[in-house]
């Protein structure tokens with residue numbers, strides 16, 4: 001199905017994984033801390049597959065999944081690791097490490113995986129995997145881990161993709177491609193999607209479950225932040241501010257600000273955006289940077305002790321004068337825009 005597309009060929013690894021599964025009974029699946037749509041979808045789809053083969057499977061995470069993604073786990077099969085799970089991991093025959101390529105990012109579960117004599121399989125799309133596994137399905141050109149899981153499941157001619165697995169993988173791809181918008185989307189992404197929506201997958205319901213869930217108070221806060229947005233450097237830089245007094249009035253905390261900063265780029269002509277949030281529940285001011293093309297906002301975030309990616313970065317800084325901080329940030333864009 002994917003042979004002509006120049007995607008990395010994992011048929012050898014897929015066969016080896018199936019052989020290992022056949023020899024195993026007790027299986028652990030895990031993914032990175034602070035699980036997202038891709039990691040949760042990948043783990044649940046893999047669990048569904050392994051259960052269909054009659055295996056005993058546990059999905060163990062370091063911390064809980066966001067409410068937004070609970071719809072995928074309707075049977076509550078994802079568990080937050082507790083000490084009583086230690087022996088399960090240590091005595092597992094097989095461990096799947098999905099959507100993550102370093103043990104440190106799996107935290108406590110990762111420490112136990114390192115000690116376990118289980119065979120370890122990594123399926124992931126991050127660059128530079130650590131070497132602690134027996135089999136690697138690692139492709140940093142894949143837009144999501146879910147796509148790699150889909151390729152593995154579709155490669156097994158004795159397995160019929162379930163509606164549930166299809167919904168989970170669809171969610172993986174949707175979320176890790178920002179709604180099929182990112183550069184990482186390839187022809188195979190859409191071939192996989194076409195296989196998924198042959199099953200009972202409702203794109204509009206999944207979209208609605210994830211993206212149309214904004215709290216009204218957050219919506220009001222967004223309105224205020226939009227209203228005070230200011231453009232600099234001939235409209236190339238957009239700065240938005242969230243005030244502590246507004247957040248207190250609306251009863252919101254820093255975790256309500258997720259995905260807020262993305263909006264700075266919606267304005268025509270804007271190439272970089274900054275959201276300065278004076279949040280009431282932390283003693284820091286949160287800075288979120290977004291950019292287009294090759295504009296490197298990571299280097300600015302680093303100057304405030306933060307980090308991230310070229311086009312999306314963040315930092316936390318102390319400031320008792322936000323106006324001054326704003327002017328300082330504007331100045332840091334001088335070398336980019338002048």
Ligand SMILES: [Mn+2]
Pocket residue numbers: 038039099125144145176
């Ligand atoms: Mn991912």
